[in-house]
Amino acid sequence: MPATxxxxxxxxxxxxxxxxxxxxxxxxxxxxxxxxxxxxxxRDIITRFTCTYAGEEVFRMDLFTGVAANPFVAFTTxxxxxxDLVFExxxxxxxxxxxxxxxxxx
Amino acid sequence: xxxxxPQDQAAKLSxxxxxAGSLCLLVLPLSGDPAEATPEGMAEAMAQxxxxxxxxxxxxxxxxxxxxxENGNSVPLKISVESPMSAADHVKMIYVFSEQNPVANxxxxxxxxxxxxxxxxxxxxxxxxxxxxxxxxxxDGSLWSGGANVVVTQAACxxxx
Numbered sequence: 001m002p003a004t005x006x007x008x009x010x011x012x013x014x015x016x017x018x019x020x021x022x023x024x025x026x027x028x029x030x031x032x033x034x035x036x037x038x039x040x041x042x043r044d045i046i047t048r049f050t051c052t053y054a055g056e057e058v059f060r061m062d063l064f065t066g067v068a069a070n071p072f073v074a075f076t077t078x079x080x081x082x083x084d085l086v087f088e089x090x091x092x093x094x095x096x097x098x099x100x101x102x103x104x105x106x
Numbered sequence: 107x108x109x110x111x112p113q114d115q116a117a118k119l120s121x122x123x124x125x126a127g128s129l130c131l132l133v134l135p136l137s138g139d140p141a142e143a144t145p146e147g148m149a150e151a152m153a154q155x156x157x158x159x160x161x162x163x164x165x166x167x168x169x170x171x172x173x174x175x176e177n178g179n180s181v182p183l184k185i186s187v188e189s190p191m192s193a194a195d196h197v198k199m200i201y202v203f204s205e206q207n208p209v210a211n212x213x214x215x216x217x218x219x220x221x222x223x224x225x226x227x228x229x230x231x232x233x234x235x236x237x238x239x240x241x242x243x244x245x246d247g248s249l250w251s252g253g254a255n256v257v258v259t260q261a262a263c264x265x266x267x
Contacts, residue, residue, distance in 0.1 A: 017222035017223050018222075019225075030208070030231075030263075030264055032208055032264040033263055033264070053220070056220070058218070058220045058221065059215070059216065059217065059221065060215070060216035061213065061214065061215050061216070061228075062211075062213065062214040062216075063213055064209050064211045064212060064213060065207075065208070065209045065231070065264075066202075066204055066207050066209055066211070066212035066213065066230050066231050067212065067213050067228065067229070067230060067231070068179060068180040068181070068228075068229040068230055068231050068262075069179070069180070071228070071229075072227075072228055072229050073226065073227065073228045074225075074226065074227040074228070075215070075217075075221065075225070075226050075227075076221055076222050076223045076225050077220055077221055077222060078220055078221075078222040080220070
């Protein structure tokens with residue numbers, strides 16, 4: 001399971017626009033490179049990232065080979081209620097890495 | 107035959123064949139590369155994502171990239187779109203296209219009224235000095251675009267180098 005890092009404010013006022021930052025350790029191998037013996041290195045990338053907030057999807061990202069290794073993304077959402085933010089990264093084989101964070105909204 | 111040739115002639119022949127042989131070795135692995143990117147490739151990717159002959163207006167999209175990227179492997183990209191981000195009027199999609207990378211589609215973001223703002227940051231790979239084009243699709247279907255030029259001194263390792 002790749003390591004992930006998430007930055008979500010612990011608390012926010014209702015209606016605030018909060019910034020969320022996430023990163024996952026992943027090679028994002030493009031499939032265009034060759035090893036020392038001239039053999040192509042197969043493509044291995046994450047293709048989708050989603051963020052759900054209290055069960056509802058608030059952000060989605062489609063990734064291609066042009067995204068750098070260890071994909072980082074920062075995006076915004078409105079603090080609507082106290083609840084869990086669930087982050088899911090899906091790779092090209094369908095394997096899902098999941099992480100979550102809790103936010104208290106007053 | 108080889109034996110009957112004068113010494114210097116034989117040396118010349120083998121030098122020539124050696125040169126030809128080494129050239130073949132150099133050329134073979136390169137010719138197999140699928141990494142062929144062109145502005146036409148980007149136009150094709152845009153047509154696939156946005157439809158044939160989409161009416162894209164310039165404006166509302168701000169793209170920030172460093173003017174000079176010393177290493178194309180990881181270049182910070184910041185995008186913001188002017189939009190009230192209300193239920194009636196918001197940004198639905200942000201597309202990032204490259205005219206020089208082997209894959210013209212770089213990344214896409216799906217946004218909505220719950221985003222609160224149309225602001226995203228990520229890190230991308232750049233295969234060469236180029237202009238990055240960003241298209242935002244609004245909830246009314248209109249398309250707006252912006253871009254940024256970036257000079258890349260060391261390209262991302264899309265190939266064997």
